[in-house]
Amino acid sequence: MSTITGKTSLVGLLGQPVNHSLSPIMHNAAYEEMGLDWCYVAFPCDTKNLKKVTTALRVINCKGLNVTIPHKQEVLKACNSLTAIANDIKAVNTLIPEKNNQWIGANTDVEGFLMPLKDKNLINKNAVVIGCGGSARAVAMGLNNLNVKKITILGRNETSLNIFVNNMKNILSKNNILIEGINHEKLNISAYIEEADLIINTTPIGMNRKTTEEKSIPLGRKIWDSLSKKTILYDLIYSPRPTNWLKLGAQSNCLTIDGLDMLVEQGALSIKLWSGFNDVPTETMKSSAKKHLMV
Numbered sequence: 001m002s003t004i005t006g007k008t009s010l011v012g013l014l015g016q017p018v019n020h021s022l023s024p025i026m027h028n029a030a031y032e033e034m035g036l037d038w039c040y041v042a043f044p045c046d047t048k049n050l051k052k053v054t055t056a057l058r059v060i061n062c063k064g065l066n067v068t069i070p071h072k073q074e075v076l077k078a079c080n081s082l083t084a085i086a087n088d089i090k091a092v093n094t095l096i097p098e099k100n101n102q103w104i105g106a107n108t109d110v111e112g113f114l115m116p117l118k119d120k121n122l123i124n125k126n127a128v129v130i131g132c133g134g135s136a137r138a139v140a141m142g143l144n145n146l147n148v149k150k151i152t153i154l155g156r157n158e159t160s161l162n163i164f165v166n167n168m169k170n171i172l173s174k175n176n177i178l179i180e181g182i183n184h185e186k187l188n189i190s191a192y193i194e195e196a197d198l199i200i201n202t203t204p205i206g207m208n209r210k211t212t213e214e215k216s217i218p219l220g221r222k223i224w225d226s227l228s229k230k231t232i233l234y235d236l237i238y239s240p241r242p243t244n245w246l247k248l249g250a251q252s253n254c255l256t257i258d259g260l261d262m263l264v265e266q267g268a269l270s271i272k273l274w275s276g277f278n279d280v281p282t283e284t285m286k287s288s289a290k291k292h293l294m295v
């Protein structure tokens with residue numbers, strides 16, 4: 001990283017936890033190559049402090065913020081306006097400074113999610129999404145763009161599940177895409193897993209390296225015995241790489257995708273929105289992140 005001086009501008013990430021995040025590594029590598037005198041820092045932030053922290057950072061002229069687990073919906077309250085996608089899915093991962101010390105809420109996760117799927121034909125296919133939080137909303141919007149036939153959302157909290165499905169139904173019905181929410185703690189979900197063409201994990205299960213193997217696999221180990229090799233497994237988690245869930249998928253000869261390409265793409269799009277520059281060195285971002293994962 002270049003020397004931090006009195007002229008260096010601050011950009012950063014708000015979430016809880018953030019100590020696993022590769023964003024500082026890949027963002028600072030990109031700024032160096034782009035000649036931007038910016039410094040990207042990950043700030044742990046509790047939900048109760050989110051509004052205060054975003055307001056304070058805007059006042060001290062922070063050039064942009066990313067928002068991660070668990071704040072992507074809560075942060076809407078800190079936005080003065082939203083981009084069309086962020087408004088459609090009611091989830092924000094990027095804050096762009098605007099006049100009068102305000103923030104615009106944007107979402108670059110949708111395009112980031114689609115990046116590793118760009119060569120796949122998923123028209124009329126069945127998709128299963130595990131989790132119904134902030135990034136699951138971006139995933140459902142991405143699946144809308146891919147014209148899948150049906151999206152099944154698996155969640156454990158029926159209130160969040162219902163709000164999610166009702167919100168997304170309006171958007172997806174325009175494309176004749178079916179969506180249903182299933183409480184996986186109450187119903188048998190084997191048939192959904194067996195029939196799925198694409199399964200996406202949007203929960204943090206698998207991120208914690210210190211937990212047992214059973215607890216590191218979304219929905220538990222047993223359900224994956226019925227996995228078919230035609231199914232693509234996509235884990236939004238990028239550290240560890242691969243997760244135990246993706247290892248299990250590879251053992252069943254499934255195509256597996258981790259969250260690194262998504263991370264790089266959504267980060268590069270955030271830099272474009274903050275800087276106005278179109279050329280962002282995504283290869284440098286990816287190689288710096290990969291190098292750090294190997295340490």
Ligand code: NAP
Pocket residue numbers: 068069070071072073109112131132133134135136155156157160202203204205207236237238259260262263264266
């Ligand atoms: P979030 O808004 O907090 O949503 C997390 C979802 O997972 C919620 O539906 C939550 O359910 C569920 N969940 C959490 N722990 C669970 C458990 N033990 N069992 C069952 N469900 C559980 O978080 P997010 O922002 O969507 O992020 C989720 C994950 O995606 C994180 O690991 C994040 O790093 C990753 N991600 C990666 C990228 C990338 O670029 N690769 C981008 C976005 C997100 P409850 O509401 O019931 O707690």
